[in-house]
Amino acid sequence: MSQMDTILFQHFSNDFAQLLESEYNYDVVIKLDEQSFKLHSLIYLHWYNFIKFPLKDIDSSTIFDLLISFHELDFEELVIYIQLYLINDKALWLRFKFFKVYYTCFLYDDFEALQTFYIDIFAEYPSLIFDANEFNLVDESDLVTLLKRDDLQLEESKIWDKMIQWGKENTQDLPFNITQWTNENFLALKTTLNNCISLIQYFQMFGKDLVTKVKPYKQILDPNLWDDITTKIMAPNESVSSIILPARKIFFNFINHSSIINEEHFAEISSWIDRNSSTYDIRCIPYEFKLLLRGSKDGFEFESFDTLCADIPGTVIVMKVNKMNELLGGYNPLVWSSDSDECRIKNADIAIGYDSSANNYGPYFSNSFLMWGNKKWYYNTYENDHEKLLRDEEEDGNGFFVDEIEVFQVLKNQMKYKTLSN
Structure with missing residues (x-):
């Protein structure tokens, strides 16, 4: 585009913007939910x-x-309106599709509502960004903004781990084994993390974490910082020259006994159990999840399930599918009993069951989703007992193996819930 074309295009854009801002001679009213917007048919034609x-x-x-x-x-009013609609009614989708939305919304100045939503949500649910496969693609400025938050809900040693992970993935030519690093390698990493290193709250970390996690990378720290850290470990009352940042405000230390799901998953499961339209805040999860069985420790056979989980009311089964980034499971509000007759099951007559007889299969959710054997589960896509299709039949040919399975008893935690509500 030539300079003249650019000037003409800018003039045209300004004139078009004035047309959008004027209600004069409008001939169309767009109604989205309960809101009405006045427009001109020329603009509306392609959207009707x-x-x-x-x-x-x-x-x-x-x-x-x-x-x-x-x-x-x-369309300024519509931009504001739709952002608020997504935040108020589609917050769960925004969280789980955040890389699709996150980078886009920061490209536009008028997406302020979504930008604020993500800045706040990442502080409260840091695993959304820290545990994402695309974490290494996060802009340095966004990482710095997150590390500056005094309400970042993650223990400091894990924040350090994630910072180092991001730094290594964004620094070229680093050997995989740190014992093979040269001074130039450490200097390169320090350069990459130059704006992040000072934001870690080293003096709030446990001594063991400092020794095992920070010490191997002490060359990237400022010269006096590591000396001051070790001084505080040995003599806590001694004064040091390094700045000691105050501890972050951790609202609620949810005890997570799972090796395959995080706090946000427990919050979502709790909301699903209570049929809440919105997901519980991790600070206000009204349940405790008591680990009953872990396959890698207790065994994947139905005998293990029968011994540790049968006849216990209110249980959640969670499993990680082999070689896939996929989690499956279900909730049984009753007990797993052989005489008992996240999408929800539609057919209540066969909703849940358990076979401890010679059939050699364990718990099932409807007739189409059941434990079949050692690490093997069966899923029949021809059954229509669920609200939606759980898996694609072509993915596994009606059966799939799991890397891990965990079973939790769900217990109401009235005392903790009341404390957080007051």
Whole structure:
């Protein structure tokens, strides 16, 4: 595009923006849910068949694409409205699709509501970004913003681990084994993490974590910092020259006994159990999850399940599918008993069951999802007992193996819940 074309395009954009801002001679009213917006038919023509429906009837990805289109057309009110709709009604989708939305929303200045949502949500649920496969793609400025938060809900040693992980993945030519690193390698890592290193609260970490996690990388620290850290370990009352950052405000230390799911998963499971439309805050999970069985420790056979889990009321089964980043499971509010007759099961008559007889299979959720043997589960996609399809039959040919399985008893935690509610 030539300079003249650019100038003409800018003039045209300004004139078009003025048309959008004026209600004069409007001939169309767009109604989204309970909100009405006055527009001109010239603009509306390409959108009519798309936006005449309530937002609740449109899938979340399409709504977000619509938001971007309204931004490009400079529909300021609609941009604000749709952002608030996504935050208030589609927060769970925003969390689990955050890399799709996160990077896009920070490209536009008028997506302030979504930007604030993500800054706050990452502080409260840091595993969303720290445990993501795309974590190494996070911009340095965004990582710095997160590390500056005094309400980052993660223990400091894990924050250090994630910072080092990001630094190594964004520094070229580092040997895999740190014992093979040269001074140049440490200097390169220090350069990458230059704006992050001072934001770690070293003096709030346990001595064991400092020795096992920080000491191997002490060359990236400022010259006096490691000396001051060791001084505080040996003589806590001694003064040091390094800045001691105050401890982060950890709201609630949820005790996670799982090796395959995190606090956010427990919050979501709790919400699902209570049929809440929104997910519980991790600070206000009203249940405790008592670990009954872990396959890697107790065995994957139905005999282990029969011994440790049968006849115990209110249990959650969680499993990690072999060679896939996939979690499956289910909740049984009753007991697993042989005489008993996350999507929910539609057919209550065969909702849950357990066979401890010679059939040699264990718990099942409807007739289509059941324990079949050692690390093997069976799923029949022809059954229509669930609200939605759990797995694609082509993925596993009706059977799949698991790397891990865990069973928890769900216990109401009235005392902890009341304390957090007051």
